[in-house]
Amino acid sequence: MSTIKDVAKRAGVGIGTVSRVITGKGFVSEQTAKRVQKAIDGLGYRPSPTARKLQAGKSQTIGVFLPVIRGSFYAPILHSLYTELQARGRHMVVAFGQTVTNERQEALEGAQFLIDHGCDGLILMATALKLRDVENLIVAQPRLALLNKHFDRYAEMCFVPDHEAAGAAAARALWQLGHRRFATIEGPEISADNVLRMRGFYKELTTLGADVERIPRFYGDFMPKGGWAGARALLAGKVRFTALFCANDEMALGALSYLSHEGVAVPDDISVMGYDGLDITTYTVPPLTTIGVPWTEIVLSTVNYLLNCCYGTKLPVERNPPATILWRGSVAAVGTAKKAKQQPAP
Numbered sequence: 001m002s003t004i005k006d007v008a009k010r011a012g013v014g015i016g017t018v019s020r021v022i023t024g025k026g027f028v029s030e031q032t033a034k035r036v037q038k039a040i041d042g043l044g045y046r047p048s049p050t051a052r053k054l055q056a057g058k059s060q061t062i063g064v065f066l067p068v069i070r071g072s073f074y075a076p077i078l079h080s081l082y083t084e085l086q087a088r089g090r091h092m093v094v095a096f097g098q099t100v101t102n103e104r105q106e107a108l109e110g111a112q113f114l115i116d117h118g119c120d121g122l123i124l125m126a127t128a129l130k131l132r133d134v135e136n137l138i139v140a141q142p143r144l145a146l147l148n149k150h151f152d153r154y155a156e157m158c159f160v161p162d163h164e165a166a167g168a169a170a171a172r173a174l175w176q177l178g179h180r181r182f183a184t185i186e187g188p189e190i191s192a193d194n195v196l197r198m199r200g201f202y203k204e205l206t207t208l209g210a211d212v213e214r215i216p217r218f219y220g221d222f223m224p225k226g227g228w229a230g231a232r233a234l235l236a237g238k239v240r241f242t243a244l245f246c247a248n249d250e251m252a253l254g255a256l257s258y259l260s261h262e263g264v265a266v267p268d269d270i271s272v273m274g275y276d277g278l279d280i281t282t283y284t285v286p287p288l289t290t291i292g293v294p295w296t297e298i299v300l301s302t303v304n305y306l307l308n309c310c311y312g313t314k315l316p317v318e319r320n321p322p323a324t325i326l327w328r329g330s331v332a333a334v335g336t337a338k339k340a341k342q343q344p345a346p
Contacts, residue, residue: 002043011039060090062306063114063122065107067097071223071250072278077147080299081123088307088315093117097126101190104128108137115141121310123147123302127192145306147299148193159302159319161293163193166323167200170245170273170291173325175208178334179243179271183216185230185255187247191222194247197275201245216241220251227254235262242270242334249274249281249290256284256330267332277326286329294321 004022008015013036020028021036028036039045064081066074078094085092095110097103107126114122121143131151138144138154150158174182182205187194202212216239220226227246231254234244246252252274259266266272266286274281277292297318304315 002045004045006043007036007039007045010043011036058120058311059118061117061119062090062092062303062310063111063117063119064092064094065096065110065114065122065124065126066094067103067107067126067128068099069096072280073222073248073250073276076279077125077295077299080296081303084300084303088303088313090307093119101188104130104133108133111137112140121145121306123306124149128190143306143309145302145309147302157305159298159305160193161295161298161323162320163196164200164203166275166291166293167197167202168204169200169323169325170197170275171201171204171208174243174245174271174273174331175205175210177243177271177331180210180334181239181241181243182210183218183234183239183241183244185218185220185227185234185244185246185251187220187222187226187251189219194222197247214239220247220254222248222250224250224254224257227251227256228258229254231255231258235259235264243331244270244272246272246274249276249278249288252288252290252330253280253284256288260285266330271331273331277323281326282328284330289328289331290326292324292326294323297321 004015004018008018011018013032017028017032018036021033062085066078068074069078082092093114095113097106097110103126107124107129111122111124122141123145125147127149129149131153134146134151134154144157146154146158148160150160184198184201186198205212216234216237218230218233220230227250230251234241244255246255252272256266256272259270259272264270272288274288274290277290281288281290298321301318305317307313308315308317
């Protein structure tokens with residue numbers, strides 16, 4: 001298969017001259033252009049799709065960074081990103097981090113990797129980034145979108161759920177069902193979105209009249225094992241509770257498993273609520289009530305925004321779609337589950 005170098009050699013010109021003839025950009029004398037075209041025809045040379053894209057100044061590729069690739073949360077996010085980009089005729093290069101504790105440095109290294117590989121724009125899901133990090137990245141690649149991270153100065157490029165409002169909705173829902181004794185399994189204290197959702201949860205309970213300082217808390221790792229360990233520690237404590245709020249669904253799954261292991265009935269003895277709305281939560285026993293964060297819609301708007309920046313399209317971009325409560329069997333009003341079981345059959 002002939003290459004652009006072969007064409008240049010046969011025509012007696014440089015590679016840059018051949019490129020200008022192919023793209024039609026830049027001056028080439030008529031005589032030289034004819035000689036190059038004759039070489040192209042004689043060799044049967046055809047520029048590859050990748051070469052044509054690069055010659056046009058675009059790789060048609062979007063770079064994506066995710067902090068880790070494990071569990072049930074990031075895989076659907078990655079799939080949504082891939083699906084939307086493919087639907088728009090673009091490709092994706094992905095970089096991953098390895099640990100939440102080193103997320104900031106890994107995000108910066110991942111972003112540089114994607115920039116070095118000529119991506120037309122970047123989508124970064126990295127809650128640990130600082131404002132100065134974003135400012136430095138914009139210098140290197142101004143076509144940038146941040147997923148699950150917000151900076152007031154760069155609000156236009158930020159796509160993030162209202163975690164604080166969603167956390168407040170969880171507290172309000174449990175309170176309205178008569179729960180007054182709460183326990184929580186939080187995510188890592190260094191996780192910004194964990195801090196926001198738990199802030200909303202505690203703030204709303206305070207407004208409703210609860211003494212949040214008395215609520216027993218366990219700090220997990222966003223993984224099922226953290227939920228298992230959290231439920232075990234909370235049950236071993238001296239403070240009794242009727243409602244357990246977990247800062248993500250995966251920890252809620254672990255908590256459900258431990259409660260079942262210990263013979264604790266859900267929701268008869270303890271109601272359990274998760275956060276995120278993962279598909280897997282419909283298949284737990286009982287099915288998990290959870291805060292459904294509209295990640296699919298958020299990802300779509302993130303992709304559309306970046307494609308508009310990169311390629312001048314005018315795709316629709318939605319801001320701040322609200323979270324919803326996905327009511328299932330793991331939450332009940334105080335006392336109602338047991339009463340329902342005690343009612344005689346008709």
